[in-house]
Amino acid sequence: MNLKVENVSYRLGKKVLLDNVSLSLQERERVAIIGPNGSGKSTLLRLICGLNKPTQGEVLLAGRCVHRYPRRRLAQSLAFVQQKANTEDIVRAEEAVSLGRTPWIKPFEAWSEYHQGFVEKALLQVDMQDKRHQYWHTLSGGEQQRLHIARALAQNTPFIVMDEPTNHLDIKQQLGVLSLIHHIERTMLVAVHDLNHAMRFDRVIVLKDGGVVAQGAPETLITEALIKEVFEVESRVIKSMGFASNVQLIA
Numbered sequence: 001m002n003l004k005v006e007n008v009s010y011r012l013g014k015k016v017l018l019d020n021v022s023l024s025l026q027e028r029e030r031v032a033i034i035g036p037n038g039s040g041k042s043t044l045l046r047l048i049c050g051l052n053k054p055t056q057g058e059v060l061l062a063g064r065c066v067h068r069y070p071r072r073r074l075a076q077s078l079a080f081v082q083q084k085a086n087t088e089d090i091v092r093a094e095e096a097v098s099l100g101r102t103p104w105i106k107p108f109e110a111w112s113e114y115h116q117g118f119v120e121k122a123l124l125q126v127d128m129q130d131k132r133h134q135y136w137h138t139l140s141g142g143e144q145q146r147l148h149i150a151r152a153l154a155q156n157t158p159f160i161v162m163d164e165p166t167n168h169l170d171i172k173q174q175l176g177v178l179s180l181i182h183h184i185e186r187t188m189l190v191a192v193h194d195l196n197h198a199m200r201f202d203r204v205i206v207l208k209d210g211g212v213v214a215q216g217a218p219e220t221l222i223t224e225a226l227i228k229e230v231f232e233v234e235s236r237v238i239k240s241m242g243f244a245s246n247v248q249l250i251a
């Protein structure tokens with residue numbers, strides 16, 4: 001499922017949050033969005049997912065404006081793992097993941113093995129089967145984050161958008177989520193903070209002050225000069241044969 005963002009601006013009062021942003025994603029492409037705090041990453045992802053409407057420009061998913069999709073059809077097309085997602089705390093872990101099936105359940109259709117199959121697979125993918133009966137509010141931040149990802153996987157959409165999915169995760173779980181992203185055959189747009197994580201995507205888009213300032217393959221795009229210009233820090237990018245380059249920040 002391809003995505004086109006065409007000349008999108010988003011203003012709140014006099015404040016310009018996004019300024020004439022254009023980008024596109026090909027089917028099954030995995031793209032990372034990077035940029036300093038407040039550069040507009042979350043704002044852009046919310047517009048792409050149809051949660052806010054651009055002041056100007058259009059977001060086209062498979063050629064159709066996201067705001068013209070019926071809600072159910074949109075939820076069958078894209079899943080969004082939000083940075084600050086809320087989940088009612090009276091549910092158990094497994095039920096939270098089951099909610100991902102909502103757009104696919106027809107009126108009066110009973111829950112079935114078919115839907116349960118997606119939930120089982122998603123719980124397995126984020127390694128949370130053993131906590132399936134635990135109440136949401138008793139889970140750690142990292143466990144909740146993994147379940148948000150599992151819910152998006154259970155939704156089984158061709159396009160997945162994630163806003164800093166490795167937030168709250170320990171190193172092992174961060175690597176697990178990165179590996180998951182690389183093994184899911186979907187179109188993926190993911191906001192990331194860690195430049196070493198960005199190195200593992202097909203393409204990287206750089207946002208600064210609400211505008212796209214650069215984009216390209218991570219190996220050529222993420223240079224010491226770009227990091228200095230965009231993040232205002234000194235760094236060392238170490239290239240190694242056969243592996244993604246490694247970014248070291250210099251204090």
Ligand SMILES: Nc1ncnc2c1ncn2[C@@H]1O[C@H](COP(=O)(O)OP(=O)(O)OP(=O)(O)O)[C@@H](O)[C@H]1O
Pocket residue numbers: 012015017035036037038039040041042043044
């Ligand atoms: N509802 C709002 N009202 C006013 N300003 C807002 C609102 N939402 C976002 N902003 C501002 O818009 C800018 C972009 O915010 P956004 O959350 O998109 O940045 P971000 O790149 O995702 O940042 P971070 O890396 O910190 O998550 C910030 O300056 C923020 O303060």
